[in-house]
C-alpha cells in the first residue's frame with residue numbers, strides 16, 4: 001500500500017503515532033506536503049464524517065482521528081509554506097470559529113497558510129462571540145477577519161456575528177472572509193462578506209485584497 005494511502009487509513013483509525021511516522025516517511029521520500037494534506041489527510045477527515053453520519057463511528061473515534069490529523073499537520077507544517085507567493089504581507093488577521101462550533105482543523109490550516117506569507121495571525125480559537133471578534137479587531141486594529149463555521153446551526157451565529165461587526169464603528173473598513181464545509185458563496189453574498197473554499201484560496205484572497 002502506498003504510504004499516502006496508509007495515512008488515510010491511519011487517520012481514520014485514529015492512530016496518531018503511525019500517522020506521524022508515515023508523514024515523515026512521505027516527506028523524506030519526496031512527497032509534496034500539500035499533496036499529502038489534500039489527497040490523503042483531508043479526505044480521511046471527510047470519510048470520518050461519512051462514518052459518523054452512518055453511525056459506523058462515534059464522537060470518541062472522530063476525536064482520535066482529529067488528534068492524528070493535528071499531529072500529522074504539525075509534521076507537514078514547515079513544508080506547507082507558500083513561499084512561491086513571494087508577496088510577504090505585514091497584515092494582522094483575526095481568525096476564529098464562530099459561537100456554537102468547536103471545529104478547529106480547517107481554521108488552523110488557514111492560519112498556517114497566512115503565517116507562511118508573513119501575516120500576523122491572532123487566533124481566537126473556537127466558539128467565539130461577536131463581542132470577542134469586535135474586541136480583537138479593535139485591539140489589533142485589524143483590517144481582516146476570517147471566520148470558520150462547520151455546522152449548519154453555526155451559520156446562524158455567523159450571520160449574527162457578521163452583522164454585529166458590520167454595525168460596529170471601528171473608524172476603518174474591515175474585510176470579513178468566511179469558510180467552512182457548510183458555508184457557500186451564495187451564503188457569503190447573502191450576508192455581504194467574502195468567501196473562500198479552502199485555506200490556500202483564503203490566503204490568496206488576503207494577498208489580493210491587501211494590494
Ligand code: B12
Nearest residue numbers: 049101102103104105106148151152179180181198199202
Ligand atoms: C473532526 C470533526 C469533528 C470533531 C472536531 C474536532 C476539532 N478540534 O476540530 C468533533 C468530534 C469535536 C466534532 C463534533 C461535532 N460534529 Co463534527 N465533524 C468533524 C469532521 C469529521 C471533520 C472536520 C475536519 O476537520 N475536516 C478537515 C478540515 C481540513 O476541513 P475543513 O474544516 O472543512 O476546512 C477546509 C475548508 O472547509 C476550509 N475552511 C474551513 N474553515 C475556514 C475558514 C476560512 C476563513 C476559510 C477561508 C476556509 C475555511 O479550508 C479547509 C481546507 O483548506 C466533519 C466532516 C467533514 N466532512 O467535514 C464533521 C462535521 C462537520 N461534524 C458534524 C457534526 C454534526 C458534529 C456534532 C454536532 C456531532 C454531535 N452529534 O455531537 C459535533 C458538534 C460540536 C460543536 N458544537 O461544534 C457534521 C456537520 C453537519 C451539519 N450540517 O451541520 C459534519 C459535517 C459530519 C457529518 N457528515 O455529519 N466533529
